[in-house]
Amino acid sequence: MSTRRLIVEPRGLASTRLKLLVPVASVIAALIVAGIFLLLTGESPVEVYAKMLDASFGSQRGIAETMISATPLILTGVAAAIAFKMQVWNIGGEGQFLMGAIFSAGIAIWLGDGFPATVMIPAVVIAGGLGGAFWAAVSAIPRVYLGTNEIITTLMLNFIAINFVNFLIFGSSSPWRDSAVATFPTGRPIPDAARLPEFFFRLDVGIFIAIVLAIIAWYLMGKTRWGFAVRVAGDSTDTARYAGISVPRKILGVFLLSGAFAGFAGGLFVSGPVGALDPRSLILNLGFTGIIVAALARLNLIAIIPVAVLMGALNNSGPALQSIGVPTATVSMLQGAILLFAVAGEFLIENRIRRPESVTVAANPEPETA
Amino acid sequence: MNDSQLVLTLVAAIGLGTPLIFATVGEIITERSGILNLGVQGMMLIGAVSGFWATFTTGSLLLGVIVAVIAGAALSWLHAFTSVTLRVNQIVSGLALAIFGTGLASFLGRAGSNPLVGNPSRKVFEPLITGGIAEWPVVGPLIFGHDILVYLSIIVAGVASYYLFHTRMGLSLRAVGEDPASAESAGVNVSRVRYIHVMVGGALAGAGGAYFSLALTPTWQDDPIGAAGWIAIALVILASWRPWRAVFAAYLFGAAERVQFTLQTLGDPWSNIPSTLLAMLPFILAIIAMIVLTSGKRARLLGAPAALAIPYFREQR
Numbered sequence: 001m002s003t004r005r006l007i008v009e010p011r012g013l014a015s016t017r018l019k020l021l022v023p024v025a026s027v028i029a030a031l032i033v034a035g036i037f038l039l040l041t042g043e044s045p046v047e048v049y050a051k052m053l054d055a056s057f058g059s060q061r062g063i064a065e066t067m068i069s070a071t072p073l074i075l076t077g078v079a080a081a082i083a084f085k086m087q088v089w090n091i092g093g094e095g096q097f098l099m100g101a102i103f104s105a106g107i108a109i110w111l112g113d114g115f116p117a118t119v120m121i122p123a124v125v126i127a128g129g130l131g132g133a134f135w136a137a138v139s140a141i142p143r144v145y146l147g148t149n150e151i152i153t154t155l156m157l158n159f160i161a162i163n164f165v166n167f168l169i170f171g172s173s174s175p176w177r178d179s180a181v182a183t184f185p186t187g188r189p190i191p192d193a194a195r196l197p198e199f200f201f202r203l204d205v206g207i208f209i210a211i212v213l214a215i216i217a218w219y220l221m222g223k224t225r226w227g228f229a230v231r232v233a234g235d236s237t238d239t240a241r242y243a244g245i246s247v248p249r250k251i252l253g254v255f256l257l258s259g260a261f262a263g264f265a266g267g268l269f270v271s272g273p274v275g276a277l278d279p280r281s282l283i284l285n286l287g288f289t290g291i292i293v294a295a296l297a298r299l300n301l302i303a304i305i306p307v308a309v310l311m312g313a314l315n316n317s318g319p320a321l322q323s324i325g326v327p328t329a330t331v332s333m334l335q336g337a338i339l340l341f342a343v344a345g346e347f348l349i350e351n352r353i354r355r356p357e358s359v360t361v362a363a364n365p366e367p368e369t370a
Numbered sequence: 371m372n373d374s375q376l377v378l379t380l381v382a383a384i385g386l387g388t389p390l391i392f393a394t395v396g397e398i399i400t401e402r403s404g405i406l407n408l409g410v411q412g413m414m415l416i417g418a419v420s421g422f423w424a425t426f427t428t429g430s431l432l433l434g435v436i437v438a439v440i441a442g443a444a445l446s447w448l449h450a451f452t453s454v455t456l457r458v459n460q461i462v463s464g465l466a467l468a469i470f471g472t473g474l475a476s477f478l479g480r481a482g483s484n485p486l487v488g489n490p491s492r493k494v495f496e497p498l499i500t501g502g503i504a505e506w507p508v509v510g511p512l513i514f515g516h517d518i519l520v521y522l523s524i525i526v527a528g529v530a531s532y533y534l535f536h537t538r539m540g541l542s543l544r545a546v547g548e549d550p551a552s553a554e555s556a557g558v559n560v561s562r563v564r565y566i567h568v569m570v571g572g573a574l575a576g577a578g579g580a581y582f583s584l585a586l587t588p589t590w591q592d593d594p595i596g597a598a599g600w601i602a603i604a605l606v607i608l609a610s611w612r613p614w615r616a617v618f619a620a621y622l623f624g625a626a627e628r629v630q631f632t633l634q635t636l637g638d639p640w641s642n643i644p645s646t647l648l649a650m651l652p653f654i655l656a657i658i659a660m661i662v663l664t665s666g667k668r669a670r671l672l673g674a675p676a677a678l679a680i681p682y683f684r685e686q687r
Binding site: 159 | 406448456462463466470475476479592604645647
């Protein structure tokens with residue numbers, strides 16, 4: 001390294017300004033990269049981005065749709081963030097989201113008509129959380145008790161859940177499938193009492209439930225004894241063990257909580273805008289996008305809310321792009337680039353880069369402090 | 371006899387397994403260097419679209435494969451940069467690669483005034499031998515009836531196996547994946563070894579992607595590879611980080627994928643099994659393999675690189 005021109009060393013604490021600057025720069029850098037591809041294929045990036053902005057924020061209806069898209073992303077973002085904080089690599093948000101959707105549509109259909117909204121809505125939200133936690137448990141239990149790496153199992157469970165949703169609607173005559181529609185299989189509409197009330201165009205109260213749940217997660221992780229123990233265990237399992245913290249139980253708890261949040265997202269999406277277990281309206285990579293939200297928010301549970309709105313806006317602008325002949329995939333290309341720059345940007349937050357002139361004592365930098 | 375369902379299924383399993391061999395052997399080589407790259411799906415799709423594009427514009431299958439290999443390697447360079455040079459989280463970086471590659475491939479297939487989407491490939495990989503020994507009962511279609519990439523994939527697995535376990539460079543590679551600090555003190559350039567093998571992995575994933583767009587489903591569509599890139603990541607474990615085993619694991623998964631079509635042809639009661647349930651099979655197999663084979667200390671005994679997914683800080687030796 002000594003022959004290189006620049007010196008890289010761990011930074012103790014990054015300033016708040018830097019922590020804000022890096023995510024903003026990630027988004028700008030991604031816009032530039034996607035812009036280059038747009039230029040290469042004969043599109044005007046300025047025109048495309050203006051169209052996206054207009055579709056997502058240019059009208060009241062657009063804003064409502066953006067918030068609808070943001071609602072599940074807040075929760076899948078929280079799901080990823082609380083797991084990643086504890087070094088639990090739950091990348092199964094997609095499957096947990098879908099299992100939540102299956103559970104909440106299931107309980108709504110099973111309860112049927114005859115219950116008031118005050119019973120139905122809590123039932124669908126809680127069922128969604130249970131569904132997500134159940135699907136997370138399939139990975140969490142082997143991880144905690146057998147030491148099975150969760151990255152692969154959570155990943156594979158996504159595809160099992162996707163196929164299971166398709167099975168319930170396209171492959172069987174399950175109670176989730178609408179028996180009244182014979183021509184093309186669709187999900188059975190859930191009872192009206194289980195639907196979240198809309199208040200601004202199609203925007204329903206799910207957005208408030210999501211924000212409240214995110215704040216509860218922030219409080220739980222940041223302000224309670226349990227959250228403190230989890231953070232200690234996440235930083236160093238040895239320290240936690242010395243402090244008498246049961247690391248396996250903390251891992252299990254965080255894993256299930258993470259799954260529950262992804263499941264809440266599925267539940268709110270079913271009882272909000274979708275209203276049925278409809279594969280085409282539910283399999284939208286909302287679980288995977290939650291990982292982008294969490295990374296760009298740098299695992300900060302409050303920052304996740306505005307970041308989810310940004311990602312929701314991007315998702316929401318896809319159809320508008322199609323109308324001007326630009327591929328919808330521009331959105332996922334942009335989101336992938338944002339994630340790539342956001343994760344690369346962590347380097348700048350954790351390290352200081354300087355010129356070698358000032359080398360005096362720092363030949364052997366101190367080990368990184370947590 | 372060659373038209374029997376068993377022979378047809380086995381032949382199809384070899385075809386469907388071929389892209390998985392390329393991608394899985396590539397990921398094995400990458401992981402052996404201690405780097406986990408979850409972006410296989412993205413690299414395969416970039417390989418698929420760029421290979422299709424190159425063949426579409428030049429009419430040359432060879433150029434198609436070469437371009438796919440270069441494109442896959444180029445995308446994987448991003449992962450090498452973030453995980454080796456910047457030493458940030460490999461899991462998130464790999465996922466970013468998967469999402470970016472998927473979006474970019476779909477974008478490139480649809481962008482422009484004359485998009486690729488919906489177009490059939492100008493040339494398609496055809497069986498090397500037709501007639502003669504390829505008509506022999508059972509062994510004909512099973513062994514002699516394939517295109518050149520099927521044979522190449524087996525050669526790649528053989529070469530990778532020899533390289534890993536019988537050459538000095540392979541030894542250095544494994545040392546870097548096991549204990550980078552010791553490898554470094556023995557004079558191995560850890561960063562260079564990791565860069566090279568991440569990019570070899572990307573190149574092979576690119577080739578696997580091209581096999582889809584130039585042989586298996588040679589009409590460009592948004593998502594021509596299904597979940598192959600994700601399955602390849604699971605296959606690495608099933609193959610316990612050994613290239614030869616990857617060949618058999620890939621064919622097994624190829625067969626599992628093909629079984630849904632076979633059952634349709636068998637009539638009652640087999641054709642009543644919903645294809646959506648059968649589509650889960652590879653993923654269920656992967657989870658069971660994961661739990662049975664790699665739980666606890668067994669992963670190490672099996673051959674999992676000790677330093678997998680752990681960033682290497684030179685100064686913290």
